[in-house]
Amino acid sequence: MSSLCLNSLSGYRSFQGPVVFFVLDGVGIGSRDERDGVFMAHTPVLDQLLEENLVTTLNAHGTAVGLPSDDDMGNSEVGHNALGAGRVFSQGAKLVGEALESKDVFLGKSWAELKGRAESGVLHFIGLVSDGNVHSHIDHLYQLLDGCAEQGLQHVRVHALLDGRDVGAKSALDYIIPLEEKLEELSARGLDYRIASGGGRMVTTMDRYNADWSIVEKGWKAHVLGEGRSFAKASDAVETYYSEDPDMTDQYMDSFVVTEGGNPVGTINDGDGVVLFNFRGDRAIEISRAFEEEEFTKFDRVRHPDVYYAGIMQYDGDANIPENYLVEPPAINNTLGEYLCAAGVSSYAISETQKFGHVTYFWNGNKSGYIDEKLERYEEVLSETVPFDQRPWMKAADITDRVIAEIKKADKKFIRLNYANCDMVGHTGVVESVRIAVETVDMCLGRLLPVIEKAGGIAVITADHGNADCMWTEKKGKRAPMVAHTLNPVPFIIKDFSGANSIAFSGVAEAGLANVAATVCNLLGYEAPKEYMPSLITFQA
Numbered sequence: 001m002s003s004l005c006l007n008s009l010s011g012y013r014s015f016q017g018p019v020v021f022f023v024l025d026g027v028g029i030g031s032r033d034e035r036d037g038v039f040m041a042h043t044p045v046l047d048q049l050l051e052e053n054l055v056t057t058l059n060a061h062g063t064a065v066g067l068p069s070d071d072d073m074g075n076s077e078v079g080h081n082a083l084g085a086g087r088v089f090s091q092g093a094k095l096v097g098e099a100l101e102s103k104d105v106f107l108g109k110s111w112a113e114l115k116g117r118a119e120s121g122v123l124h125f126i127g128l129v130s131d132g133n134v135h136s137h138i139d140h141l142y143q144l145l146d147g148c149a150e151q152g153l154q155h156v157r158v159h160a161l162l163d164g165r166d167v168g169a170k171s172a173l174d175y176i177i178p179l180e181e182k183l184e185e186l187s188a189r190g191l192d193y194r195i196a197s198g199g200g201r202m203v204t205t206m207d208r209y210n211a212d213w214s215i216v217e218k219g220w221k222a223h224v225l226g227e228g229r230s231f232a233k234a235s236d237a238v239e240t241y242y243s244e245d246p247d248m249t250d251q252y253m254d255s256f257v258v259t260e261g262g263n264p265v266g267t268i269n270d271g272d273g274v275v276l277f278n279f280r281g282d283r284a285i286e287i288s289r290a291f292e293e294e295e296f297t298k299f300d301r302v303r304h305p306d307v308y309y310a311g312i313m314q315y316d317g318d319a320n321i322p323e324n325y326l327v328e329p330p331a332i333n334n335t336l337g338e339y340l341c342a343a344g345v346s347s348y349a350i351s352e353t354q355k356f357g358h359v360t361y362f363w364n365g366n367k368s369g370y371i372d373e374k375l376e377r378y379e380e381v382l383s384e385t386v387p388f389d390q391r392p393w394m395k396a397a398d399i400t401d402r403v404i405a406e407i408k409k410a411d412k413k414f415i416r417l418n419y420a421n422c423d424m425v426g427h428t429g430v431v432e433s434v435r436i437a438v439e440t441v442d443m444c445l446g447r448l449l450p451v452i453e454k455a456g457g458i459a460v461i462t463a464d465h466g467n468a469d470c471m472w473t474e475k476k477g478k479r480a481p482m483v484a485h486t487l488n489p490v491p492f493i494i495k496d497f498s499g500a501n502s503i504a505f506s507g508v509a510e511a512g513l514a515n516v517a518a519t520v521c522n523l524l525g526y527e528a529p530k531e532y533m534p535s536l537i538t539f540q541a
Helices: 044-049 076-085 092-102 109-120 138-150 173-187 213-225 234-244 285-292 336-342 353-362 396-409 431-455 513-523
Strands: 019-024 055-058 123-128 155-162 192-200 229-231 256-260 273-276 308-313 325-327 347-352 376-381 414-419 458-462 472-475 478-481 490-496 502-505 537-540
Touching: 019 353, 019 431, 019 513, 044 431, 055 513, 076 336, 076 353, 076 513, 092 138, 092 308, 092 325, 109 123, 109 273, 109 308, 109 325, 123 138, 123 213, 138 155, 138 173, 138 192, 155 173, 155 213, 173 192, 173 234, 192 213, 192 234, 213 285, 229 234, 234 256, 273 285, 285 308, 336 347, 336 513, 347 353, 347 396, 353 376, 353 414, 376 396, 396 414, 396 431, 431 458, 458 513, 490 513, 513 537
Parallel strands: 019 414, 019 458, 123 155, 123 273, 155 192, 229 256, 273 308, 308 325, 347 376, 347 414
Antiparallel strands: 055 490, 192 256, 458 490, 472 478, 502 537
16 A cells, blocks of 8 residues: 555635646747747637636756756656656756766676676667757767776777757767767777767667667667668768758668678677667667567567667666666656555546657656556557658547547546647658647647536646747758757646636746646645645635
């Protein structure tokens, strides 16, 4: 039995309907000009909601969500952690940075095993090569490489995944060329350090939520088997792909293999060590499974080398993926879901594949599975595998249909859903598609709100970070697609159809996503746990 307990809120009047919590993924409060896809879209429902009384904004980036500085954009993972945890925890980038600065990362048993493998074999680093600080940071890779050199590890290979999503759409050479120079500098000390393979993150290695295992297979072929288009250097690959297709962006760039004398310079073989240096979990789990699982059926690996595989962090603690890791993940306990289950509150969570883990795994403090299957139901709507700019409506209508049905069943008190459109389509940088994505979400809001009203419930609407609110940037008169998240605040709206209580904002200064869990507790009739950040609301007599 759980020892968690929620106390009833004094003077609270209960109501019949549910509290329905919307995450409009990627909807920030932007510049309100032609760059702002949320502003430029036709959004009569959201426009009306933003004129309501119970409207404010929340910080969804930087220190408000546990990242090192306020120059760091938020992301869906840390955003949903904060929403579900009610507190701010130091997140991946900060944890990894601290472990590398202190060199504690080189003291554990996993590093000792990797070092032992490197004495007779090769140590491989796989990861996203950019300073986006969402999945990885190139500085972490540099610190790992320096550590290898200081310890005299002779043979190191880097398998460089290209970003173009959390950084500029065509910025790969800004990272690949300095990395090649760094490796040449280290090799000049009598070491053998090289880039061995790579490819764009959306087509090579970094699939998530079992959406498209062929992406992982392509990465496996390049990194492990040395199969792919060959080039003398990684920078040559990028330059060639750019020249062949001027519209090519980094995230969709095909895989490549670096060869010498017709042979790959860095296949992964028996006895080697492998480190995935991405710190974010969602796009790290599938490649980890491919390395670790003996009985693996997602694709034909051709060969499964006997390597020591480790993540920079453990990406799924419940599923123990990966078994070995270099930095301990944040321990997030006493989440909103745990408290609500302890109080007997029934709940329902839904999103499509691309964000399903966010309303479940990340919301629940990086834990897989149900907290209490008798009280909860999670539903995943399978995402399509076509490029998001070609289907900007994605699965929003299907999600809406199922939430409407769930509200009409009247057996769940707390319902949470994520519309992925504005984030996933925002990452493409295709202006017309971004607007359609925003309008799709607005239309779905317009369908759901009358159902919540009829049920006598409350709608709570927010986002986990911005994205669609900035579609492009301009420098020296030239526009470039803005495909990364933004530093903009996100909306927070309460639409009370119940009429049971008189709700007002409590005036929390510098409010962020972590203030939301306490707010939900209050809306459901409970005092917020003492360890939670303050609620955004108060009830007036």
